[in-house]
Amino acid sequence: MLQQLLEPTPLPPSIKANRIPSGSDTYNEVLDFLYDEAEMLDNLRLGEWAELLTKDLEYNAPLRHTRSTSQFDQTYSRNVQHLHENYGSMLMRVKRITDTKSAWGEDPPSRIKRLVTNVRVYRIDDSDDLKVESYLLLTRSRFDFDYFDLIPCVRHDILRREDGALKLARREILLDQVVIGTPNLGVIL
Amino acid sequence: MDRTSNPKLSDGTLLSDLINLETREVKMRALSDPELFELEMERIFAKTWVFLGHETEIPNKGDFVVRDMGSDSVLMARGADGEVYVSLNVCPHRGMKISTHDVGNTMTHVCIYHGWAFKPNGDFIGAPVEKECMHGKMMTKQELGLKKARVAIYGGLVFATWNIEGPSFEDFLGDAKWYFDTLWCRTDKGMEVLGPPQRFTIRANWKTACEQSASDGFHVLTLHRWLSEVGPYRKPGSEGGGGDLTPEMYGTEVYTAHAHTMRCIELDRKIRRLTGKDPSELSIKEKLEALPPPGITPEMLPEVLRRFSDDQLRVMAWRPPQVGNFFPNGLFEFVYIPSPDGVIGVMALHAYVPKGPDKLEFVNWILAEKDTPPDLKAKMLRLGVQLLGTSGMVEQDDSDTWPHQTLAAKGAVSKHITMKYQSMYENNRLEGWPGPGDVGDGFTKDDTQWRWWEYWYELMTAEN
Numbered sequence A: 001m002l003q004q005l006l007e008p009t010p011l012p013p014s015i016k017a018n019r020i021p022s023g024s025d026t027y028n029e030v031l032d033f034l035y036d037e038a039e040m041l042d043n044l045r046l047g048e049w050a051e052l053l054t055k056d057l058e059y060n061a062p063l064r065h066t067r068s069t070s071q072f073d074q075t076y077s078r079n080v081q082h083l084h085e086n087y088g089s090m091l092m093r094v095k096r097i098t099d100t101k102s103a104w105g106e107d108p109p110s111r112i113k114r115l116v117t118n119v120r121v122y123r124i125d126d127s128d129d130l131k132v133e134s135y136l137l138l139t140r141s142r143f144d145f146d147y148f149d150l151i152p153c154v155r156h157d158i159l160r161r162e163d164g165a166l167k168l169a170r171r172e173i174l175l176d177q178v179v180i181g182t183p184n185l186g187v188i189l
Numbered sequence B: 001m002d003r004t005s006n007p008k009l010s011d012g013t014l015l016s017d018l019i020n021l022e023t024r025e026v027k028m029r030a031l032s033d034p035e036l037f038e039l040e041m042e043r044i045f046a047k048t049w050v051f052l053g054h055e056t057e058i059p060n061k062g063d064f065v066v067r068d069m070g071s072d073s074v075l076m077a078r079g080a081d082g083e084v085y086v087s088l089n090v091c092p093h094r095g096m097k098i099s100t101h102d103v104g105n106t107m108t109h110v111c112i113y114h115g116w117a118f119k120p121n122g123d124f125i126g127a128p129v130e131k132e133c134m135h136g137k138m139m140t141k142q143e144l145g146l147k148k149a150r151v152a153i154y155g156g157l158v159f160a161t162w163n164i165e166g167p168s169f170e171d172f173l174g175d176a177k178w179y180f181d182t183l184w185c186r187t188d189k190g191m192e193v194l195g196p197p198q199r200f201t202i203r204a205n206w207k208t209a210c211e212q213s214a215s216d217g218f219h220v221l222t223l224h225r226w227l228s229e230v231g232p233y234r235k236p237g238s239e240g241g242g243g244d245l246t247p248e249m250y251g252t253e254v255y256t257a258h259a260h261t262m263r264c265i266e267l268d269r270k271i272r273r274l275t276g277k278d279p280s281e282l283s284i285k286e287k288l289e290a291l292p293p294p295g296i297t298p299e300m301l302p303e304v305l306r307r308f309s310d311d312q313l314r315v316m317a318w319r320p321p322q323v324g325n326f327f328p329n330g331l332f333e334f335v336y337i338p339s340p341d342g343v344i345g346v347m348a349l350h351a352y353v354p355k356g357p358d359k360l361e362f363v364n365w366i367l368a369e370k371d372t373p374p375d376l377k378a379k380m381l382r383l384g385v386q387l388l389g390t391s392g393m394v395e396q397d398d399s400d401t402w403p404h405q406t407l408a409a410k411g412a413v414s415k416h417i418t419m420k421y422q423s424m425y426e427n428n429r430l431e432g433w434p435g436p437g438d439v440g441d442g443f444t445k446d447d448t449q450w451r452w453w454e455y456w457y458e459l460m461t462a463e464n
């Protein structure tokens, strides 16, 4: 019961037969969406980014554990997560940065590159939505520190066409690190 | 370093040179000196009780999690007898780490290096090829177990210490127990974690987080100002909109001999807003019904009312402990967050684990009462994740501040400037305040944080 309330709606599977080939029009459209999204976020156009979100958004980042090879599928924890957001809470995160003068965790902002690769697009049975898997390497440079915080992850997205344009309806961020190596996830992944 | 009762650093500086007990100042150098760090691990983390987790993380026999006690990795496991054991996660054979997993269940922990095996309670089972007696004959099996810590369970929280003959856990809590009972021991079934803890690394000394955790009220006004700009503390339009966090700074602050401290923030304004009535005209029960403690519903209240003295209930309904610490490295939050769904309680616990002089691991657990209805648990969890911990909109700002203090502790000049704790309560105890400990009334002050440093100094200068 609690588990159902806490956990995100399970994502539809990525079915091989439903794969949309690289280079097709739909694939290219998805790729442009991801590239444009990364550009908006890297350049702090957060208000614009928020317009890409559907009202029923689910946006989550599970915890990860180190376990044995045979338990590889049990390394994610989806009750307590690093991020557990809906549309309203994502807008609050955006507003905190755009509408206040005291979002100190990102003010001055980090210099960030969102490197998006390994993009795979799938049709979803009985739905017009698209399932998109991508790798993201986020590099974060803060203050005059001579190192980068690196946040490598896989993203499982659901994109939906609304009024002709693609929008982000779901995102699950699967982080590599058990102990996140940056002082906060105050950046959008 | 000269490890006397007034330790001398290798450049001749005495520990007593770094702290001024009269003017309540601490030199920045004390924050992140590598020699002091070594001493802190020995004199604080190997001596006091250290918070490791919650027993509901390991409900079944054989369940274990790997945790840290200061700079040492430990196994926290439930044994065959159902009890919780804490043992050094290091093999007594040649020092390999016993469990390289974060969590799991096993009745036999086998070291992958040469195969020595141990029970969840740390007892040595044996080495491979029993008849060849691979562990030799010089030591008995009893002597070859994992090094065991002494464990105390309090309200489901698991604490451990290497100080086997040292003071009891009750002694360690001291006057804080009267208040802590109202947080951790509110229901018959007790609390539970809502999942494993979040973990992340901050390049800052553990004390930057921990001296703040000892009830720094002032930082909320500036560092967390967004709370009133767009966040949950923005006043409703009917009250003029905009925001001012100063009302949240009033209440009672408690500081105890062993540097457990708390801010008991007044609920009167919230209760007035919820009921439209003057709180002084409401009974304790009416106040608790209007605004029950985090994780408690009006239906659960009879049980809470039965478990506490009138004095404790009075504090719970009026000025409950909302944020505070347990020394050395634990922080708790039992906060009442205004939300579109009404006031939602959030309960969280942090451990700031030292990882060397310039690094800490932030570990964040989110909790509820076992009896909290599932839909309320779900709301508490979401709000907890959104405000606290890894991505928390409040605690992002804290975690970005501590690295700068740590860097300043290294500057040839800045390491000599001092952190100041000179805002003091003048007439301490509010007439009729029912709880024990040292108590300050009114607007937040520095006394709680100063107590933290005083106790740090007491332990660091204690004769072994």
Ligand code: FES
Pocket (backbone or CB within 6 Å): B091, B092, B093, B094, B095, B096, B111, B112, B113, B114, B115, B116
């Ligand atoms: S180090 Fe563990 S068995 Fe040798």
Ligand SMILES: [Fe+2]
Pocket (backbone or CB within 6 Å): B219, B224, B394, B395, B398
């Ligand atoms: Fe804070």
